[in-house]
Amino acid sequence: MALTFWLRIYSSFLLILFFSQNFVNSSAQSSGDAVALLSFKSHITYDPDGALASWGNNSLHFCNWLGVSCSNESGNESRVTALELIGIDLAGSISPSLGNLSFLQKLHISKTQISGFIPHELGYLSNLKLLILSHNSLAGEIPHTLSQCSLLEVISLKSNMLVGEIPSNLSLCTMLGVIDVSSNKLIGTIPTSFGALKELEVLMLHINKLVATEEGDWNFLTALTNCSNLKFLGLGSNSLTGQLPISVTNLSVQLKYLDMAANQIYGGIPFGIEKLVNLQVLSLGMNHFSGVIPPSIGELLSLTWNKISGNIPIEIGNLIGLSLLDLENNNLSGTIPVGIEKLNSLQGLYLDGNRFSGEIPYNIGNLSKLTKLFLDHNDFSGHIPSNLGSCKQLMLLRLQFNKFMGTIPKEIFSITSLSLGIDLSNNLLTGLLSIDVGLLVNLEYLALSSNKLSGQIPSNLAQCVQLKYLFIDNNLFQGNIPLSLGLLKSLEFFNLSYNNLSGKIPKFSESLQYLDLSYNQLEGEVPQNGIFLNISAFSMYGNDKLCGGIVELKLQPCFMNKKASRKKHTLTVLLATVIPITCIILLFVLSTWRRRKSKKIPSIERLDKDQSHVQVSYAELRRATNGFSSHNLIGRGSFGSIYIGNLDHNWQKSIAIKVLNLQQRGASKSFELECKALRNVRHRNLVRILTSCSSINHEGSDFKALVFEYMSNGNLDKWLHQPSIFDNDIPKKLTIIQRMNTIIDVASAIDYLHNHGPIPIIHCDLKPSNVLLDEDMVAHVSDFGLARLLIDTTKQSSQTSTSSIAFKGTTGYAAPEYGVANQISVEGDVYSFGIILLELFTGRRPIDETFHEGLTLHLFVKASLPERAMDIVDPYLLLQEEDDEVGEGLRHMRVVSKFELDCIVSMLKVGLHCSEESPTERIQIAQAFNELYSIRNIFLKSSNDRTTHL
Template structure:
């Protein structure tokens, strides 16, 4: 009985404590909006970066929580009007309590890992204007209750896993301008009720499973003709079937973008579609269209992109095509980026000659006419298409020679001429195409040797296929210059001589086909250096000697029909009979049982004795060497104990590796408190290696689960091994070991940069001095960009080996305690063998498809120019204002020189505050003429570096010299002004 009484008293005490705590919390966060936000946080199950750490902090008003925006309403009560969480590493579910944020007008939660369904309660948000839940893992149906958000203007649910039908009652949201549901699993019909949305400008529904009401019933398209403001209509990659309706010609005259590709639409080319006079992009590829392409196509004077690939069009190419002066993308071939002729899934059958007037389409970036039934020669007019980046004429009946001046196409990165009847020599002039990444000339009748000039195009990385031709002569040792090449096919030619050992320098090579030639001699042992090699075909040649043991590490090997001899290995690829072939080599022996080869003859007694003596001698030598190395290591260890750890690293040019245990201690067990940043392939921690070394270090720990992380580690080590420059981050050491859980561990150790990276200084409010945001002055910005230019100039032109960084951006520019800039993160770098020291304009253009959105382009010079413009305007290249063709480059270009001060970073114009001046009294100051001239000159250099065409960009050396001169003039002018005062 007494126990029961005590339990009741204890329970009452706990209840009082619980309600008192809740009372404190509710008194601090009294708003219902705060409760709704806390409910949202409670549904988040994964937040490793602590993005929502500030949520629920009683000392911080909920309006100051990350991603929350408020405004005052009745009674001056702050209410949540916007919730924006973009790109955070969050997982969990959307809380139904979000429907209680009754003043919310913007809900933007995208690029996270949030899953589950969309709460029906969102229909209660009567003030909602924008709903963006794109790039998540949402499932289930789109709630019908969203139709109650009558003020909704923008809704984007793209890149999720939503299913079910599109709610037809969304048409009740009559103010809708933008609907994007692309890349989901939506089914059913497209609501014809959308025709009531008079303000609709964008409707993107591609990449779903939508159907017409029944085959040939396109009521929804007829209804959309009522949307007089419609500019973008995306219906591609669905299950739309039937005859293409004539109603498409009645769509809005403002329509710029029409995508119907990859459906099951048939019929002729839409008659009267040329009435859509403002159409700029038309995608009809991968359907069942047939018949001739009408001459009226020439009336699309605004057309930039025209895709008719993978249909059954016939007839000839209309001459009116040559009237499309705005055209940049023309595809009447197949949608396949891999080269060769893929399995038939629908080809056009365009015949006749390629019009010589094709050369009048000066703006073409892509020309794809293959495969078709074209004949005749390649017109010489094609040499005038100097903006062309991809030329695809494969799978036709073209004959004659390749135009000799094809090297004029200096922007070309992909060239497919395979599966034709072309002949003559391969033009050496092709060596002028310094950006070429893929060259496919197989299945033609080319003769003579492979030009050395082609083998010097270091940008060739995706592949070279010269197989099934009549090529003769030796394979030049210059093939070793193709250091970035992944695929090389020389099969079925008449190439002779020995396989050049320089081939081992092609470090990225994965697939190598040299079969059906006349190669002779041994398989070079130097090819063991090809660590990336997976498939090797040397069959049907005249090779001799033994099978090298290093071939065991490959995935597929064909050595059949040569003159090889000796024992066949039994390990690796030679253990799987389906993965290798050695047939037709009469002098081979041993190997696995399935080969049924004779056993290898045993050595005689003398040979065995000699072998024993040799092994004994080798053993003695090895033991002696081990003892000497052991003694030497003890001596070095004793000597080095007097030096701090980092000093030992600096004295050793080979970067002696530090242990995992030392790094773990240095970072307090890789504590989150030591975490200072995350990158594409890992995390960066601050640490102190030991008590003798007073300076902090930065430790980049690779996430080896991330695809490409190990490759990034190797590239960064290789890039930084030999470079030395004051504006490059200095690697102190590295670690390749096993962690405490028995998993692989790789890390790089750098000097710690106490002032962080440039991105934080430009865009984040985390850089403060005495509770005030720090600002970068004009001269500080000048010094930083000159430091970056100096580093890039050294990498391209003055280092031991030319290096292309491939990922220049503000977050990779680190600032030390003296605000000196250091370029970092070489995880995407490429090393170029360039003995002629080409200009950075040429060298850097050899790398593509790498880097960061907004900065990536063919070349470091372009990325440098974008950083410069961002540094002085304070705007990222991916800022939301840059859309519909407007870029940071064009934004600056349109404002110089008259409106230069309208676009500069506002922090450059803030009046310096005195201690006595209140914080809210900041003013814009008057800019001097010397400052104005400096800013205009610097921005002009940035424009010259960020031109879209590499041929129009200035070299990095010139950019460095001009910026250096601008800074000197500015400093002199500033000093003169001070002296005068």
């Protein structure tokens, strides 16, 4: 009995032990920590990769769930001390139950799609040391309860959508060493209480909406001087204004990084900032700083887009550790100081957009770590130093818009690291393009436009297999286009216009998106494949010996050219054998023919009797317009009305018929001037006149009309100011690139009229309503009713009086000097062009009702650039339409980037240079065209690069 009794006792003990162990395990599995974690999982609405699949698995202890770490510090029971979910594709919200993880020391949930609010219950985590919720989609305010986490050392909430003010009571977390709330939508002032954080090393508040509008708002900077361990301070891209307090020079001597860029700070840079001896990065760009550069301010210096003037201090050569010198777009002048070649650590040198002059220091090649060199848009002269070839890490070289002369050093082409681009356009460079250019096998962008380079284009260019953008227009290149260039499979944009190239057009790669061969001496057949099938993707005006191609080119068939060539050869043989007799006979016959011809001039006057213009009579024009019906009326001008019409057989497309109101004074003169101006001009961006008609109408009165190609997209004025154009009930507006293309088209047309046509022509009435857009949105300048041939104006100027020469432009677009003198000039056209450019990007007419008391569109724009560009740019351009890849044609809006805004500002500056009040201060239209062309190329390249990286 006794044995049985003890066996029963022992068995009961084993059962109790077994069940107690299972109870402990079950208790642990169902403890508050596990419940809190499961609550977190229940708030996750999207987990495509099953990252949290292990959570809730009864066979797996919660301490082994993904992202969970535990400790046994509380005894036998394991407690959660860390929850880390980084870079996991999750969506949902943060459960307030995480506040029950009382032993949690690290909460790191970043780079997910977590949204919603930050639970105020996180303030219950009394052991929390690290809180990182960055790179999510969290909204709402930062909970004030976080101040209860007294052990908190790191708080990072950057790259979310948090709003409200920064809680000042965070200073109660006295152990805080890192505060990063950058890239949110926080408002208000910066708490001065942060000055009590003795352990603070990193304070990143940039890219928010924080303000400092009064002197007292800057007290936070004085308070931060008490943070003796501060090393990183980021305040850029906020709304801080006023002068930078002198207290900035008293910040911690340990400070390495100071960013105040993209605010509205003005005044000078405080002297004494050199006391921050450990400062490596000082970014003050895109503010309103003025004055001069202090002699010693950091190892990475950015003062871009300010109003800094004076010279670069010679002491800059003492900053041996300087890795970036960014002074672009200021008012700096003088030369590059001697000693800059000592900066052996320099990787980026950005001096573009200033007024520097003189030569590039020859020893600039000593900057062996240089990767980007921007000296463009200055007044540099002399030769490009061959020593640049020693910069073997250089990736991007920009020297455009200076006065460099001589040849391009072949040593530059030995820098095989050059991949992003070389821009030497708009200089005075001469000589041949070295065959060594083929060594740049990684180069994507090469611009040599608007120089005086000559000789043949080296076939070795085809070895630059990565080339996407090649611009060698406006030079003196001659000979054939190398066939090898057609092998460049990466080439997208290629401009060869305005050279002396001859021979046939080679075959080009299918990758080509735009090709300009205009104004050369090319001959032969235009291909009918690839890019040559899209009339808007290529241009070849000014090559009179080309034939064939697609029908839109309206070139002669090539067999006619061959027939004419054989006929010419036969005639030459005949003339060589019977010269005396043939000459006499030909002269006699020609004289007789001309006399007979002059007696038989028909009622239909053709603008150029040597060209095969369509012949049309009054009766045909009347039929084409349904009796000049009001339904066909599409516009009215100063001297007549414009009708749309359709001829039955002579012309396949719709035509625009300008019927002159001969009762209007000056209408007949306008008709004569327009015929005279357009007689021999041929350009892609001029409205093509088909014929003219001078006859008698059905009432027996004189009738005069001009017949043009019809432009289906109306005029520029309508696009800018008449929102009655709709597309699926959405007002159609011009995009940034469409506006860039339009103004470049206009500039190209005016440049042709002024500088490249048979006789220089002054338009005299440039305005948006005279800029027409065809079906491909290509712009065409029209209405030459006030145009003058420059040879006529020269004759007029030689007369004793010009008072009889009446000129009436359009108010707001006519140059100021036209109001006090009748002498017209090409500078007057440039002024009108500049006003159109300003109107195009601001959406404001020059006679806007807001302009009064001497304010003009020019002054309005000038007073606002660059700091208030957002206030004057056409609001539609700040929100651009994009096609939705998924929504089958649906559109959504995106905010224009700062880069895009900078490009718009650059274009507006060209408009300001064109519309200066004094004619002598205006730039020439050729320069305006080149600058606008360069801006658009940069815009397109950057847009393509951004698309590639998305």
